[in-house]
Amino acid sequence: xxxxxxxxxxxxxxxxxxxxxxxxxxxxxLDVHPGEVVVLVGPSGCGKTTILNLxxxxxxxxxxxxxxxxxxxxxxxxxxxxxxxxxxxxxxxxLRSMKDPEVRNQEMLDLIQLIHLExxxxxxxxxxxxxxxxxxxxxxVLAGDSDILLMDEPFSALDYQTRIRMRRELVRVLxxxxxxxxxxxxxxxxxxxxxxxxxxLSNRPATIRRxxxxxxxxxxxxxxxxxxxxxxxxxxxxxx
Amino acid sequence: xxxxxxxxxxxxxxxxxxxxxxxxNTIRLLLPLIVLLCLLLIWYIITYINLFPAYALPSPEAVWxxxxxxxxxxxxxxxxxxxxxxxxxxxxVSATLGIPAGLWLGQHLHARQAFVPMxxxxxxxxxxxWIPFAILxxxxxxxxxxxxxxxxxxxxLTLATMAAVATIPSIYFRVARDYxxxxxxxxxxxxxxxxxxxxxTALRVSYGIAWVVIVAAEMVGSQDGLGYGIWEARNGLxxxxxxxxxxxxxxxxxxxxRMLAQLTKLPNVRWGYDR
Numbered sequence: 001x002x003x004x005x006x007x008x009x010x011x012x013x014x015x016x017x018x019x020x021x022x023x024x025x026x027x028x029x030l031d032v033h034p035g036e037v038v039v040l041v042g043p044s045g046c047g048k049t050t051i052l053n054l055x056x057x058x059x060x061x062x063x064x065x066x067x068x069x070x071x072x073x074x075x076x077x078x079x080x081x082x083x084x085x086x087x088x089x090x091x092x093x094x095l096r097s098m099k100d101p102e103v104r105n106q107e108m109l110d111l112i113q114l115i116h117l118e119x120x121x122x123x124x125x126x127x128x129x130x131x132x133x134x135x136x137x138x139x140x141v142l143a144g145d146s147d148i149l150l151m152d153e154p155f156s157a158l159d160y161q162t163r164i165r166m167r168r169e170l171v172r173v174l175x176x177x178x179x180x181x182x183x184x185x186x187x188x189x190x191x192x193x194x195x196x197x198x199x200x201l202s203n204r205p206a207t208i209r210r211x212x213x214x215x216x217x218x219x220x221x222x223x224x225x226x227x228x229x230x231x232x233x234x235x236x237x238x239x240x
Numbered sequence: 241x242x243x244x245x246x247x248x249x250x251x252x253x254x255x256x257x258x259x260x261x262x263x264x265n266t267i268r269l270l271l272p273l274i275v276l277l278c279l280l281l282i283w284y285i286i287t288y289i290n291l292f293p294a295y296a297l298p299s300p301e302a303v304w305x306x307x308x309x310x311x312x313x314x315x316x317x318x319x320x321x322x323x324x325x326x327x328x329x330x331x332x333v334s335a336t337l338g339i340p341a342g343l344w345l346g347q348h349l350h351a352r353q354a355f356v357p358m359x360x361x362x363x364x365x366x367x368x369x370w371i372p373f374a375i376l377x378x379x380x381x382x383x384x385x386x387x388x389x390x391x392x393x394x395x396x397l398t399l400a401t402m403a404a405v406a407t408i409p410s411i412y413f414r415v416a417r418d419y420x421x422x423x424x425x426x427x428x429x430x431x432x433x434x435x436x437x438x439x440x441t442a443l444r445v446s447y448g449i450a451w452v453v454i455v456a457a458e459m460v461g462s463q464d465g466l467g468y469g470i471w472e473a474r475n476g477l478x479x480x481x482x483x484x485x486x487x488x489x490x491x492x493x494x495x496x497x498r499m500l501a502q503l504t505k506l507p508n509v510r511w512g513y514d515r
Contacts, residue, residue, distance in 0.1 A: 058414070073418060080415045083511035084433040093419050126511045 008034045008070035008147040008180040010055060015064030016205075017050055024050050026205035028064070032148075037174070037181040039191040041234060042201030048184040051206070052150045055182060070147030070180070075137050075154040081125040087136050088112065088121040094143025111139040114173060131162040135169060142177050151183045155190065164222070167193050171219045188238075192230040193220050200237045210237045298480035303487070306480040315469070320488065322465040326382055327454050330389025331447060338397035339439060343431060345398070346405020356402075359395055367392035367453050375461050384461035385454060392453040393446035400442035404435035437512020440503045447500060451493045466492075 010032040017025040024047040032038050040048050053059045056072050073094070074080075081090050091111055098104045112118055115135040125133050134154060141149050155163045167190060174181065185191055191198045192214065200210040212233055216226035280300060286292070287299035294302070310316035345351050367388050374384035408431065416430045458467025466489050473482035504513055 056418075058417075074414075076411055076414065078409070078411045080411050082412065082415070082430070082433070084436065084508045093415075096419060124507065124511055126514055 008032075009067060010069075010148060010180060010182065011065075011067040012051070012054065012061075013065040013067070015054060015061045015066065017047070017054065017059070017061045018205075023205035025054075025061075026207055028207060030199070030208070032180055032182055034180055035178050037183065037194055037196045039183045039185060039195035039198050040201060041185060041188060041191045041198060041238075042206060043203055043238065044186055046201050046204050047206040048186075048201065049152055052152050052182065052184055056150055068148075071145055072148045072150060073141035073146040074150040074152065075134075075141055077153045077156060079125070079133060081133055081136055081140075083125050086122045086124055087117060087128070090125070090136055091139045091143055094140040094146070097144055107143065111143055114142075114176060115139045115169075129162075130158050131166060134158065134166055138170065138173060142173065142179070146179065148180045148182070151181065153185055153187075154183075156185070156187070163187070163190070168219050170194065175218075188231050188234050189222060189227075191234060192227040193222065194218070195230075198230065198234060200234055210234075295477060295479065298483055302480040303483045306478065307484045307487075310469075310481065310484060316484075316488065319464055319466050319469045319485075320492065322382075322462070323454050323458065323467070324492070326385040326458075326465065327389055327447075327450050329382070330386040331393055331450050333386070334390045334394035334397055334446070335443065338394045339401050342398045342401025343405055343427065343435075345402040346408075346435075347431070352402065352406070356399075359399055362391070363395035363399060367449075368456050371457070371460055374457070378461075380461060380463060382462075385457040385465065388453055388457040388461075389450045393450045396449065397442050397446045400445070401435060401439055404438035404442075405431060408434045433508065437504070437509045440500070440509060440512075443503075444497060444500045447496065448493070451489075451496070455489060 010030075012028055012030040015025055015028045015030075016023070028051070030038075030051070040051060042048055050059070052074070054061055054066055055068065056074055057066070057068065060066075082093070085093075088108055091108060092104070095104050095107055098107065112121060115138060117132060117135060117139075120128065120132070125136070128136070137154070155166045158166060171194065183190075183194060195212075195214055198210075198212040198214065199208050200212070201207070202209045210233075212230060214226060214230050216224060220227050284300050287294070287297060291297075298306075307316075345355060370388055370391050371384075374387050378384040378387055412430055412434055416426055421430055454465070455467035455470065458465035459471040462468045466485055469485040470482050473479065473485065503509070
């Protein structure tokens with residue numbers, strides 16, 4: 001199922017959105033290629049989360065067209081695991097569409113191994129650290145036949161070191177299970193380390209100010225010249 | 241949150257630390273025992289020096305004697321069973337109606353707007369006010385007491401469940417939506433488990449009310465039961481017997497609450513109390 005991402009299609013055409021009289025997005029165009037990791041950065045409150053909500057279909061745009069194809073899963077900023085379910089029960093939510101119990105079990109084993117949580121299958125989320133919980137979330141969105149991952153500042157609640165470790169985790173996991181990823185963050189390092197393409201957004205109403213391709217292979221060290229170069233460009237674009 | 245019971249997380253370290261845990265356990269059991277003994281001692285001294293006449297405050301020995309009498313006559317056991325049965329029936333009926341009602345109200349804003357004032361009205365109306373109606377409608381026996389227990393526990397239980405549902409973090413419903421939970425499945429797999437810790441708390445609270453009410457209910461509408469026992473004792477000016485019943489009522493109430501408290505140790509509700 002590793003090549004599923006070729007089914008994915010995610011596109012915004014001339015999309016504008018507003019909440020009441022507040023214009024959030026203005027005439028936005030975004031085409032996410034299959035298998036690509038797109039990172040959106042921008043000032044806080046600029047409408048990054050709105051873009052994800054439009055992509056996932058949670059909200060409809062006031063004008064413009066959203067095209068989406070493939071199964072979309074979201075990792076949220078807040079804790080999205082169900083606290084009344086164990087680690088493996090939470091992951092199995094992502095396997096709901098799989099009917100064959102044998103295949104499901106195998107997939108569960110694979111996922112637990114993938115996120116290195118062997119031995120924690122029967123733990124509850126409140127018994128895990130923040131980083132472990134986020135890994136379970138990752139396993140849940142990767143489970144089964146998802147094509148596209150939307151990630152809304154998934155690591156922002158973690159401490160700095162855990163955040164760096166989680167970025168590496170994400171890269172490693174995506175290496176094994178390719179997905180199309182749209183990743184929203186305010187963390188410039190994160191953008192530079194993870195993205196194939198960084199989109200720098202302007203203040204509200206959000207437009208794309210700058211598009212930046214980063215070709216360096218992943219995993220990228222924080223001190224990698226390509227990462228530092230990209231960070232410099234993003235910072236300049238944000239006026240910092 | 242109703243948790244004096246500290247639950248240790250399952251950690252491998254526990255064995256190493258077993259000694260301090262044992263010590264704190266002994267202290268935990270010893271301290272209330274000391275208070276209890278002090279209280280008994282004070283009671284004993286007051287009656288020993290005849291601070292009050294014996295008919296107004298029976299001595300511990302008199303209560304102990306009357307306890308033996310009641311047990312031998314079989315009345316005490318009979319009354320305990322009668323009261324427990326009534327509370328159990330009334331409580332189960334109000335839980336089976338109140339919890340679903342609360343779940344439904346919690347999910348529908350307009351239903352809440354429509355019913356909450358009425359529910360609050362009845363919650364603040366003492367169930368004892370229903371005694372005349374209970375007797376008129378259900379006469380004497382189990383039924384009026386069961387009705388009063390229902391009236392005492394249904395409203396707080398419904399309102400607590402409703403409030404819990406209305407405050408479920410929206411993130412759970414976002415996730416549920418992402419994974420196609422709908423209708424009945426959404427209710428049983430997301431909504432209900434999300435409020436279960438709070439429902440257990442509400443059950444304990446409303447059980448407490450029910451247990452208080454049963455005594456009053458049985459004083460007027462019954463011919464057996466713990467409340468009736470106290471009433472009988474009063475009529476016969478046997479306050480030693482009344483105290484004996486009071487002790488039983490208190491102990492049983494505590495015991496059943498301890499049992500309900502065990503529910504909070506279920507692994508899938510633990511998260512609601514550990515925060």
